[in-house]
Every structure is written in structure tokens, then in C-alpha cells.
Amino acid sequence: MTWYVRRASLRDRDALVKLCTVSVGPDDYVVHFLDDMILKEVVNVALGGDGRAIGMMAYRRCVDGAAWLGQARTHPDFRRQGVARALVDSFVGLARASGVPALRLWSESTNQEAIASFTGCGFKEIARFARVVGPSARGKAKAAPRTFDEDLWRQIAGSTIVARGRGYVSHDWTFVPATRPVAFVLVSQGLFRAWDGNLFTIARPSGDLEQAFAFTMWSGRPSELLSEACRQAAMVGRAHVETFLPHDRDLLAEARRAGFEPGSWGREAIFCELPVTAATFTRRVRPTYGELAGQRGQGHGHGDALGWARWNG
Numbered sequence: 001m002t003w004y005v006r007r008a009s010l011r012d013r014d015a016l017v018k019l020c021t022v023s024v025g026p027d028d029y030v031v032h033f034l035d036d037m038i039l040k041e042v043v044n045v046a047l048g049g050d051g052r053a054i055g056m057m058a059y060r061r062c063v064d065g066a067a068w069l070g071q072a073r074t075h076p077d078f079r080r081q082g083v084a085r086a087l088v089d090s091f092v093g094l095a096r097a098s099g100v101p102a103l104r105l106w107s108e109s110t111n112q113e114a115i116a117s118f119t120g121c122g123f124k125e126i127a128r129f130a131r132v133v134g135p136s137a138r139g140k141a142k143a144a145p146r147t148f149d150e151d152l153w154r155q156i157a158g159s160t161i162v163a164r165g166r167g168y169v170s171h172d173w174t175f176v177p178a179t180r181p182v183a184f185v186l187v188s189q190g191l192f193r194a195w196d197g198n199l200f201t202i203a204r205p206s207g208d209l210e211q212a213f214a215f216t217m218w219s220g221r222p223s224e225l226l227s228e229a230c231r232q233a234a235m236v237g238r239a240h241v242e243t244f245l246p247h248d249r250d251l252l253a254e255a256r257r258a259g260f261e262p263g264s265w266g267r268e269a270i271f272c273e274l275p276v277t278a279a280t281f282t283r284r285v286r287p288t289y290g291e292l293a294g295q296r297g298q299g300h301g302h303g304d305a306l307g308w309a310r311w312n313g
């Protein structure tokens with residue numbers, strides 16, 4: 001079986017809708033985001049010999065400079081033939097060329113095919129998270145925006161919540177390391193909120209009131225953080241609140257007590273990473289025969305005005 005991988009454009013939209021429908025079902029959520037993904041992320045498509053789309057995967061940058069892979073779909077007739085592996089490889093190449101140090105993704109613990117495929121590609125589990133969803137609640141919000149200082153960093157570095165996520169937290173539908181630079185970036189985006197030893201981030205504001213209010217606990221008392229998030233959600237007109245918690249019995253019990261329930265997806269998200277070694281490109285110093293011919297005005301010249309001078313100057 002032969003196929004090749006290239007970047008998808010909006011022209012591939014219908015073919016990708018078909019692929020999602022046959023891979024996951026007519027209600028695959030990816031269909032609703034395809035246009036945005038194609039325009040704002042890198043979506044690669046694997047094409048079979050007849051030009052049919054048989055696989056896809058999306059790539060986008062995380063706030064810490066790593067990249068996030070998602071929306072892997074392989075046509076059921078072409079599974080276990082290395083299609084997802086070829087798509088991952090295409091992104092390893094992209095990451096290497098652009099100095100991206102790691103690729104990350106998550107998969108449901110129940111998705112055996114995905115786990116087998118990604119571990120087969122070299123991804124290693126880092127931590128498990130659970131997505132929980134709760135109702136918003138009226139009441140006076142307590143938290144205020146928080147700026148960056150060493151106290152903030154000390155609080156994060158000593159956080160038992162962060163430790164339970166093996167040093168990672170959720171942000172913008174990815175997981176990122178809770179490092180000083182990441183905290184600094186999120187502070188500069190105005191996303192940290194704090195009060196009385198409690199610290200959390202909110203998602204970047206979106207105008208869509210149908211969406212749940214997404215937040216991440218960074219440090220403090222989980223029960224207070226969860227209740228505060230419900231109040232903050234009500235304040236901005238959202239009916240629901242959601243977060244990824246480290247998959248920890250005590251934290252999940254706290255969430256249940258605060259009125260949160262496991263989400264319909266992301267109940268046990270296995271978060272994985274694949275380190276990428278940076279490429280060391282050497283600059284080409286010799287011209288090709290085509291370039292030499294172009295310089296002399298013979299053969300298949302490119303009309304390159306610089307010609308030989310480009311390589312000697």
C-alpha cells in the first residue's frame with residue numbers, strides 16, 4: 001500500500017469530513033472545527049494511491065514551544081498499516097526543522113488502538129488527567145488578577161496539585177509544564193487569578209457563551225478553587241465549568257463534593273510526550289548544475305539574477 005503525506009488546505013475539507021465520518025462517526029466533533037484547524041493549525045493528510053484521504057492529524061504550538069498533536073483519524077480499511085506513524089513522522093520532521101523540542105498528545109485510557117499506535121511511535125506516558133464538568137454558581141467572586149513575582153513562582157514550585165500532574169497543567173486544550181517561563185507567559189496574557197493562597201488560570205476569553213468556562217488549578221485548596229471557578233463562570237455568563245484535574249482519587253473526590261462530574265470524554269486522559277532532537281542543518285555552499293547553467297544563460301536557467309554570485313559572494 002502506497003500513500004503520501006502533505007499539508008491539507010480548505011480544498012480537502014469535504015474529503016476530511018468523509019474521513020472523520022467513516023473513522024469515528026457522523027457526530028465526530030472534529031468536523032465542526034475543520035475549517036479553523038486547517039486555517040490556524042497545520043493539518044496533514046495522508047493520501048492513498050487513488051488520491052483518497054485515508055488519514056489525517058493536526059499539529060499546533062503549545063505555549064512553551066513544544067507542539068501538540070491531535071485529531072488523528074485513519075480510515076478503518078487502512079488501519080495498522082502505518083498511516084498514523086507516517087503522519088507522526090511528518091510532524092517530527094516539521095518539529096525538528098523548526099526547533100520544537102517535543103511533540104505531545106493525549107488519548108483516552110480506553111482507546112487501545114490509539115495507545116498502541118502512539119506508544120508504537122515512541123510516545124511515553126507522562127501523567128493522567130481527568131476532565132470534570134460542573135454547573136456555574138452565583139455568589140461574590142473572590143479572586144483577582146495576579147501578576148508575576150517570585151512568590152508566585154515559589155507557590156507553583158511547591159504546589160501539591162502541580163506535583164500530582166507530574167509537573168504539568170492543562171492549558172488551552174494542551175498540557176504544558178508548570179515552569180517559570182510558562183507561568184510568566186500566562187501572567188502576561190492576564191490569565192492568572194489568586195486570593196488567599198489559592199491560584200488558578202482561566203482560559204483565554206472567547207465570545208461563545210455556549211462554551212463551558214475552562215480553568216486550571218495551580219495551587220491552594222482544591223475545594224475553594226473549584227467553588228470559586230463556578231462563581232467566576234456565572235460572572236461571565238457561562239452555565240458550565242470544566243477543568244482537567246490530575247487523575248488522583250482525593251482530587252476527584254473533592255471535585256465530586258463541589259458538584260463536578262466526570263465529563264463525557266476525557267475521563268482518564270493519558271498524556272504522552274515524544275522528545276524531538278533538533279536538526280543541525282548545514283548551509284549548502286556549492287551551486288547545483290541547474291544554477292550554473294542559469295548563470296551562463298544555457299539549458300534550463302531559472303532566471304535567477306544572483307546566480308553564481310549567490311554561492312561565491
Ligand SMILES: CC(C)(COP(=O)(O)OP(=O)(O)OC[C@H]1O[C@@H](n2cnc3c(N)ncnc32)[C@H](O)[C@@H]1OP(=O)(O)O)[C@@H](O)C(=O)NCCC(=O)NCCS
Pocket residue numbers: 023024055071072073074075078079080081082083084085086106107108111112113114115116117118120121
Ligand atoms: C488511532 C488511529 C489513528 C491509529 O491509526 P493507524 O494508522 O492504524 O496506526 P498505525 O498503523 O500508524 O500504528 C502504528 C503502530 O501502532 C501499533 N498499533 C496500531 N493499532 C494497533 C492495534 N489495534 N493493536 C496493536 N497495535 C496497534 C502498531 O505497533 C503499529 O505498527 P505495526 O502495525 O507495524 O505493529 C486509528 O486507530 C483511528 O483512526 N482510530 C479512531 C480515531 C481515534 O481514536 N483517534 C485517536 C484519538 S487520540
